[in-house]
Amino acid sequence: MVDASTANSDENVADAFLQGGTSLRNAAGPYFGSYGGRWMPESLIAALDEVEDTFEKAKADPEFLAQLKDLNKNYSGRPSLLTEAKRFSEHAGGARIFLKREDLNHTGSHKINNVLGQALLAKRMGKTRVIAETGAGQHGVASATAAALLGLECVVYMGAEDCRRQALNVARMQLLGATVVPVTNGSQTLKDAINDALRDWVSNVDNTHYLLGTAAGAHPFPAMVRFFHEVIGEEARAQILEQTGKLPDAVCACIGGGSNAIGIFHSFLDDASVKIYGFEAGGEGVETGRHAAAITLGRPGVLHGARSYLMQDEDGQTIESHSISAGLDYPSVGPEHSYLADIGRVTYEPITDTEAMEAFRLLCRTEGIIPAIESSHALAGAIKVGKQLTEGKENPADTIIIVNLSGRGDKDVETAAEWFDMLDENGNVKGTTLSTRKPKGTSERSNLEISTEEANGGRN
Amino acid sequence: MTEQMSSKSAAAIDRAKAQGRAALIGYLPAGYPDIQSSIDAGIAMARNGADLIEIGIPYSDPVMDGSVIQAATTEAIANGFHVASVFDVVAGITAATDAAVLVMTYWNPVMRMGVDEFSRRLAEAGGAGLITPDLIPDEAAEWFAASDKYGLDRVFLVAPSSTPERLAMTVEASRGFVYAVSIMGVTGARQSVSSAAEKVVADTHAAGAERVCVGLGVSTADHVREIAAYADGVIVGTALVAAIRDGGVDAVAQLTKNLSAGLGRATAQA
Numbered sequence A: 001m002v003d004a005s006t007a008n009s010d011e012n013v014a015d016a017f018l019q020g021g022t023s024l025r026n027a028a029g030p031y032f033g034s035y036g037g038r039w040m041p042e043s044l045i046a047a048l049d050e051v052e053d054t055f056e057k058a059k060a061d062p063e064f065l066a067q068l069k070d071l072n073k074n075y076s077g078r079p080s081l082l083t084e085a086k087r088f089s090e091h092a093g094g095a096r097i098f099l100k101r102e103d104l105n106h107t108g109s110h111k112i113n114n115v116l117g118q119a120l121l122a123k124r125m126g127k128t129r130v131i132a133e134t135g136a137g138q139h140g141v142a143s144a145t146a147a148a149l150l151g152l153e154c155v156v157y158m159g160a161e162d163c164r165r166q167a168l169n170v171a172r173m174q175l176l177g178a179t180v181v182p183v184t185n186g187s188q189t190l191k192d193a194i195n196d197a198l199r200d201w202v203s204n205v206d207n208t209h210y211l212l213g214t215a216a217g218a219h220p221f222p223a224m225v226r227f228f229h230e231v232i233g234e235e236a237r238a239q240i241l242e243q244t245g246k247l248p249d250a251v252c253a254c255i256g257g258g259s260n261a262i263g264i265f266h267s268f269l270d271d272a273s274v275k276i277y278g279f280e281a282g283g284e285g286v287e288t289g290r291h292a293a294a295i296t297l298g299r300p301g302v303l304h305g306a307r308s309y310l311m312q313d314e315d316g317q318t319i320e321s322h323s324i325s326a327g328l329d330y331p332s333v334g335p336e337h338s339y340l341a342d343i344g345r346v347t348y349e350p351i352t353d354t355e356a357m358e359a360f361r362l363l364c365r366t367e368g369i370i371p372a373i374e375s376s377h378a379l380a381g382a383i384k385v386g387k388q389l390t391e392g393k394e395n396p397a398d399t400i401i402i403v404n405l406s407g408r409g410d411k412d413v414e415t416a417a418e419w420f421d422m423l424d425e426n427g428n429v430k431g432t433t434l435s436t437r438k439p440k441g442t443s444e445r446s447n448l449e450i451s452t453e454e455a456n457g458g459r460n
Numbered sequence B: 001m002t003e004q005m006s007s008k009s010a011a012a013i014d015r016a017k018a019q020g021r022a023a024l025i026g027y028l029p030a031g032y033p034d035i036q037s038s039i040d041a042g043i044a045m046a047r048n049g050a051d052l053i054e055i056g057i058p059y060s061d062p063v064m065d066g067s068v069i070q071a072a073t074t075e076a077i078a079n080g081f082h083v084a085s086v087f088d089v090v091a092g093i094t095a096a097t098d099a100a101v102l103v104m105t106y107w108n109p110v111m112r113m114g115v116d117e118f119s120r121r122l123a124e125a126g127g128a129g130l131i132t133p134d135l136i137p138d139e140a141a142e143w144f145a146a147s148d149k150y151g152l153d154r155v156f157l158v159a160p161s162s163t164p165e166r167l168a169m170t171v172e173a174s175r176g177f178v179y180a181v182s183i184m185g186v187t188g189a190r191q192s193v194s195s196a197a198e199k200v201v202a203d204t205h206a207a208g209a210e211r212v213c214v215g216l217g218v219s220t221a222d223h224v225r226e227i228a229a230y231a232d233g234v235i236v237g238t239a240l241v242a243a244i245r246d247g248g249v250d251a252v253a254q255l256t257k258n259l260s261a262g263l264g265r266a267t268a269q270a
């Protein structure tokens, strides 16, 4: 995975950290080992300094922390539950799997944690406008939500391809009063949306805060976004201790830019007994080249302000990533993850589209929870980890695994219906006239409408 | 500014200064629409009044560029441009003209080739140095070493938002000239020159820079005239890219001639 020559000594670094009592938590940036930094135009440095300064002061301000805590509790619905997935666990070698239910947060994913924090900072800086990039639409929806709540103007950049894949989220953002700008440059996905957001920021920095949605980008974003998500790990650690009386054997999360993952990892980084796994999008298989596994197959480079693992060709051009999951479709990764990979503290592995979709279906049918496809990568990974860790064990149920269920799958229903071949050639759900798409030339108000005929037929 | 080493860019700007005028710097991306056209267009700029030529490396994620340059560089990559070809373009222009030829590049392609290797090949091709829109001196340790080793100019950017401390630091780090961004924004033609530009130039001079050139949004001879009154050089990009797109090398030659008419404290009045 990482350069073999460095892997050994890097593992020693992690051991030294853990044995010597040096903490891996709270790395402040700008650098995480040789990763991170500020590979950014000079025009934006003053703005980054302002964000950093405001964040550092806010972090030490009890009033700010109280405000954030109140919003987390009374607006997002924190703490999110830790749910044991008993029937799902049977498919993971019998290890006990617990789900950290970020899907239950307001707006349906972990993204709200970061957004509320940054939107409060935007207010503190006197900004009247926030901009955001979005892949799956979850961060865009969360940003639009926070902007509505706090009275900020909101513009969301979204790849044209992603607008198509996540049409329902586009509508949600618009309902919340945000402007969605489809980005038609490059691969028309997340990385290009970030490029356009940066261009907007450099042009409007006086009144605008760039509400970056993941733990990537230039300092202070990786450390700041992590800070706002640390609550996930803090809650999960307390909850697992309360429910089982011990620490988990493993913690699993999916990796897009890496925000939900670093948020839950953070609380366990210094617990040597806890294995930590990040699951990247393996797309159609890493051997096909159509994937988004930046750590597994990338090499260090700079993109969007940070030095980190990056999918790039021999000219240093970014390679377009591919994943069934729009939220993981990003060719780089937050710099702290690159560091944690190099020192061997966290294991990063790819999960293919197929594996993720199998886990998606399994969770639906065994637990009555429809997960986001992003989170399904973590579920698929947990199945593998569960089988590994319980192999040859007399009491597999002694093995405890926490999976960060970063979001719910409502936004993914159409993708899933297509994947599982549930649609006929007209886009209707097979065996019904339940349509997930609006037929051409009709003026139906809903995309999901059972025809009257069918409904009556059913009743008689 | 680091001045111990001789600087091709500084020499080109000083030659213009000796003629009582500001220098003209013309930008075009390498490989748009193809390598030979880039060489021909660079030569045409040099023969029609450009003192320095800035050759851009097409890059997949050009966050400082507006739509005209993005479209051109995207097309160059689609046409098969490879980073190493930039050295052919530089060599082709320096072989035929006296202009100082700089390469403008986002940092990742340089990192990928290796900063030392890239620098060595650029120097071999006769290049003057690098303009680095997303590399700040804070992250440039490798580039300091390589540029000193191969005698290349380090052109960093300053912006209206740069603090006095950062101006001083960037001026100190630069060699050849300092690139003053006229406006908070990305490349692209604009109706008028931002009023912020003059102050940035004055502040950068006050911070110790001998040569400060202004770019972003400069597209007409009137803009050139306005900026030439207070800066040491004027950088034109988008307008030249639009010219080669719409009229090929001839249009580049014509536009360069028009722009250079705006240059001179001496020549403009003549």
Ligand SMILES: Cc1ncc(COP(=O)(O)O)c(C=O)c1O
Pocket: A109, A110, A135, A136, A137, A138, A139, A213, A214, A215, A254, A255, A256, A257, A258, A259, A260, A261, A326, A327, A328, A372, A374, A375, A406, A407, A408
């Ligand atoms: C539900 C969900 N999980 C995970 C991600 C991936 O982002 P990150 O790696 O920053 O958590 C996204 C991004 O859109 C998401 O919507």
